[in-house]
Amino acid sequence: MLADPTNARAAMDHAVALKARGDLENMSGRIKEALPDYRQALEIIRSQFERDPGSIMLKDRYTMMLVYVGDILARLHQNEEGRRLYSEGLTLARQLADRTGATPGDVQFYAEYLLDSPLDDLRNPAQAIAYARRAVEMTGQKQPEPLQLLARCYEDADDAASAVAIQQKAVTLLPPSPERKAAEGRLARFQSEVKHK
Numbered sequence: 637m638l639a640d641p642t643n644a645r646a647a648m649d650h651a652v653a654l655k656a657r658g659d660l661e662n663m664s665g666r667i668k669e670a671l672p673d674y675r676q677a678l679e680i681i682r683s684q685f686e687r688d689p690g691s692i693m694l695k696d697r698y699t700m701m702l703v704y705v706g707d708i709l710a711r712l713h714q715n716e717e718g719r720r721l722y723s724e725g726l727t728l729a730r731q732l733a734d735r736t737g738a739t740p741g742d743v744q745f746y747a748e749y750l751l752d753s754p755l756d757d758l759r760n761p762a763q764a765i766a767y768a769r770r771a772v773e774m775t776g777q778k779q780p781e782p783l784q785l786l787a788r789c790y791e792d793a794d795d796a797a798s799a800v801a802i803q804q805k806a807v808t809l810l811p812p813s814p815e816r817k818a819a820e821g822r823l824a825r826f827q828s829e830v831k832h833k
Contacts, residue, residue, distance in 0.1 A: 647680050647683075647684065648680070648681075651677040651680040651697075652677075654673040654674070654676050654677040655673070655674065655677045655704075657673045658670040658671075658673035658674040658677065658704075661673065662674075662704075667708050667711055667712065668712065670708060671708050671709070674704050674705050674708060675705055677701055678698075678702065678704075678705050681694065681697050682698060682701075685697075685698040692732070695731075695732060696732060698728065699728040699729050699732065699745075700725075700745075702722065702724050702725030702728065703721075703722055703725035703726075703729070705718075705721050706718045706719070706720070706721035706722030706723070706724075706725055707753075707754055710722065710753075710754040710755050711754055715755065718755065719755050719757075719758065722749075722753060722755060722758055725749065726746075726749055726750070726753075729742075729745055729746040729749050730746055732745075732746070733745075733746035733767060740775045740779070740782060743767050743770050743771040743774060744767075744771040744782050744785055746767050747763075747764045747765075747767035747768040747785055747789065748785060750763050750767065751764040751768075751785070751789055751792060761792045761793050764792070765786070765789040765790065765793060768782060768785045768786040768789045769786060771785065772786050772802075777805065778809065779809070780807075780809040780810050783802050783803070783805050783806035784806045786802050787799045787800075787802040787803040787806065787822070787826065790802060791829070796826050796827075796829035796830045797830055799826040799829075800823065800830055803822055803823040803826055804823060806819055807819045807820055
């Protein structure tokens with residue numbers, strides 16, 4: 637018997653609502669409170685992904701939730717489970733980034749996950765630079781988000797001069813806005829790092 641698409645849709649809507657509530661807790665610094673919502677969303681999405689492993693949309697959502705839950709667990713010093721989940725998320729993110737038809741977003745997310753892992757043994761700044769460069773190339777250097785990620789990667793690799801050059805390009809692409817002010821702040825920080833070398 638075929639699965640009821642209405643129930644699947646309701647379950648996904650519930651998972652999205654749980655993630656949104658978890659995001660609010662997480663952004664407020666209440667990571668312990670975010671964890672149950674994220675875990676529940678992860679289990680709903682895992683169940684749907686296991687029923688339809690060929691769905692890129694489900695794979696993307698499942699990957700994101702593995703990384704979110706793994707990140708929070710690591711920040712709560714539950715490193716064993718955090719490492720297992722984050723590592724599984726990295727594996728799936730790389731599959732998404734390396735597949736034929738990968739989007740700049742797929743490539744960018746993988747680079748971010750490599751750069752931002754709270755577990756040092758899962759961080760890979762050199763690989764993050766390679767994937768961030770690819771995201772920049774895929775967007776023709778015309779989108780600020782991949783450029784800013786590449787600048788952060790260079791900063792993390794102690795190459796502040798390259799970070800400055802890339803961040804300057806990103807700033808020029810942003811209209812006057814709070815996002816541009818934040819980007820200019822990061823640029824000033826990178827410039828300060830160059831001066832202090």
